[in-house]
Structure formats: structure tokens, C-alpha cells
Amino acid sequence: MRKLDAKTRALIIRLLVEGNSIRATSRIADVSKNTVNKLLIDAGKACAKYHDEYVRNVKASVIQCDEIWSFTYAKQKNVRTATAAPEGAGDTWTWTAIDSDSKLIVSYMVGGRDSEYAIEFMDDLRDRLANRVQLTTDGHKAYLEAVEGAFGGDVDYAQLIKIYGDMGGKTAARKYSPAECTGIKKRTVEGNPDKALISTSFVERQNLTMRMHMRRFTRLTNGFSKKVENHMHAVALHFMYYNFVKVHQTLRFTPAMAAGLTDRLWDVEDIVELVDANEPAPKKRGPYKKRQPGISN
Structure with a gap:
């Protein structure tokens, strides 16, 4: 099978991480949808592997966590x-x-929203941190058991609970806009968190970044994922690009550089090299047997 050159693959990845759909990417890059999808899968696997191996021993002081909703194939109902x-x-x-501080996405996970996923997520986050941190989540109850099981007493943990007003009825405003936040409650759960730092502002802003850079998260369109595996690959590619390639507007360099995980600015071509490095080595062919006349091999 003919392999795309590095320049074309870099273009495809750049289009995907800037919020283009599979179809739009295939039209712009002049390749088939299957080609785009195959590269997305390969890139997602390579990026997930790199994140798992190298986003470790992160020195942080304040961590914010959140969950963002989307759907695969069809809405749950x-x-x-x-x-x-x-x-x-x-x-x-x-x-x-x-x-x-560094705006680094330390940990991410795609799945359900129950306690089983919360436990797995918090266990993964704990394994990637190098020191005690102040942790803030929303009021999702699944976090309580998950944080306790992962960190025990070695964390300063608080929940930020938002109170929303009732917009009433099935109005257009209710369908297209979130309910108005009428207040917040800061609740200390473990340790001694600094109340001034109890916030989910940065992680909620990251939700917007995800929706802008991944077509699959755009609301009220047909760009949603059709397979959960492809959704996971798109998320892995996005966070690799966000952490190592995209220059943060406030930091003036990438989150990975701010966190000390790399000393240079990556480019999309580096992700292409990751994909190549993650490809399995070609299998050795067996010895060639010359066909004998009159004998069917």
C-alpha cells in the first residue's frame, strides 16, 4: 500500500486538530475519508502511548478536574x-x-460518568503527580470515593458546587444556552485547601478549547463520533497537540515546556514522527521457494 508523504500527513493532522471534520479534511487534503480516519487512529494510538509514558512525575501545586459531555453514534435517549x-x-x-499554573493536561480519560470511571481517573492522576497538590472538582459525588481511594489524606481537596437558576419550560433559551449560575458553594473535603484557589475556571475554559479544536464535540451538528474508539483517538491527538505543540496565549510557550516535560517547541511533524515510530516493524518474509514445473505449490 502506498504511504502518504510526511508533508501530507502533517497537513491532515493539522486540519484535524484545528477543528475540521473528517470529510472537510479529506476534501482539503485531497485524500479519501478512509485515509484520514486511518491516520487519526494511528496518531491517536501513538499520542496516547507517548502521554502514558512521558507525562509523569509532574510537579504541580493546584489541579482542577472536570468532565465534559458528548455522545457517540446517538444520544443516550x-x-x-x-x-x-x-x-x-x-x-x-x-x-x-x-x-x-502550567495549563498542562496531566490526565484524561474517555468513558462513562459513574464511580468506576472516577476511581480509575483519580488513580491515574495520582500516579502522574510528583508531590502533594490542592485539588478542586465540581460537586459530582463520584469524586468523593475516588479521591479518598487514590490520595487518602495526602491531598488538599475541595469541591466547587455551582447553583443554577430554573429557566423553566422547553424554551429556545433553555435548549441552546446553559442555565444561569446564581451562586457557588466551596466545600472543603480533605486537608487544608486555600479557599482563594478553590476554582474550576481553568478546566472549564479547557472545555471550550476542546469544543473548538475537536469537531466531535461541536453541539447540534452531525460531526459527532460514530465509534467510541475513534472518539478516544481524537481526544488523545488533541491533548498531544495541546500539551506539546500549541503555544498557550498566556504562557507564550506550550504547557509541556512550562511543566518541564520538554525543553523545546514541538511541531506537527514531530507527531508524524511519533506515528512512524509507533508502527510495528515489518514482518520478515519466509524463504522463497522456486516453483517446480508440473508441481502445484
């Missing part, structure tokens, strides 16, 4: 009547943990 809905169809949640 429509999965039962959907035609040939694949496994994983319905609500798809992406958990994120951001370092407030």
Missing part, C-alpha cells in the same frame, strides 16, 4: 431505537485534570 448501534453508543464523557 435514542440508543434503544437506533439502527445497529455499536457498543459504547450514547453518552460519552471525557474526564480532564489540568495544572492551573
Whole structure:
């Protein structure tokens, strides 16, 4: 099979991480949708592997966590009547943990929103940190058991609980806009968190970045993921690009540089090299046997 040159693959990845859909990317890069999808899968696997191996021993002081909703194949309420809905169809949640200082996404996970995923997410976050941190989450109850199990008493943990007003009825404002936040409650759960630092502002701003840079998160379109595996690959590619390639407007360099994980500015071509390095080595062919006349091999 003919392999795309590095320049074309870099273009495809750049289009994907800047919020273009699979179809739009295939039109701009003049390649097939299958080619784009295959590269997305390969890049997602390579980026997830790199993040898992190298985003470790992160020195942070304040971590904010949140979950962002999307859906795969069909919304949860429509999965039962959907035609040939694949496994994983319905609500798809992406958990994120951001370092407030470096803006690094320390940990992320795609899955459900129950306690099982919360526990796995917090265990992963704990394993990537080098020191005790102040941790803030929203009021999701699943965090309570997960944080306790992962950190024990070695964390300063608080929840920021937002109170929303009732917009009432099925109005257009209710459908297209979130309810108005009428107040917040800061609740200390563990340790001695600094109340001035109890916030989820940075991680909620990251939710907007995700929706802007991943077509699959755009609301009220048909750009949503059709397979949860492809959704996971897109998320892995996005966070690799965000952490190592995209210059943060406030920092003036990348979050990975701010966190001390790298001493240079990466480019999309570096992600292409990761994909190449992650490809399995070609299998050795067996010895060639010359066909004998009159003998069927």
C-alpha cells in the first residue's frame, strides 16, 4: 500500500486538530475519508502511548478536574431505537485534570460518568503527580470515593458546587444556552485547601478549547463520533497537540515546556514522527521457494 508523504500527513493532522471534520479534511487534503480516519487512529494510538509514558512525575501545586459531555453514534435517549448501534453508543464523557499554573493536561480519560470511571481517573492522576497538590472538582459525588481511594489524606481537596437558576419550560433559551449560575458553594473535603484557589475556571475554559479544536464535540451538528474508539483517538491527538505543540496565549510557550516535560517547541511533524515510530516493524518474509514445473505449490 502506498504511504502518504510526511508533508501530507502533517497537513491532515493539522486540519484535524484545528477543528475540521473528517470529510472537510479529506476534501482539503485531497485524500479519501478512509485515509484520514486511518491516520487519526494511528496518531491517536501513538499520542496516547507517548502521554502514558512521558507525562509523569509532574510537579504541580493546584489541579482542577472536570468532565465534559458528548455522545457517540446517538444520544443516550435514542440508543434503544437506533439502527445497529455499536457498543459504547450514547453518552460519552471525557474526564480532564489540568495544572492551573502550567495549563498542562496531566490526565484524561474517555468513558462513562459513574464511580468506576472516577476511581480509575483519580488513580491515574495520582500516579502522574510528583508531590502533594490542592485539588478542586465540581460537586459530582463520584469524586468523593475516588479521591479518598487514590490520595487518602495526602491531598488538599475541595469541591466547587455551582447553583443554577430554573429557566423553566422547553424554551429556545433553555435548549441552546446553559442555565444561569446564581451562586457557588466551596466545600472543603480533605486537608487544608486555600479557599482563594478553590476554582474550576481553568478546566472549564479547557472545555471550550476542546469544543473548538475537536469537531466531535461541536453541539447540534452531525460531526459527532460514530465509534467510541475513534472518539478516544481524537481526544488523545488533541491533548498531544495541546500539551506539546500549541503555544498557550498566556504562557507564550506550550504547557509541556512550562511543566518541564520538554525543553523545546514541538511541531506537527514531530507527531508524524511519533506515528512512524509507533508502527510495528515489518514482518520478515519466509524463504522463497522456486516453483517446480508440473508441481502445484
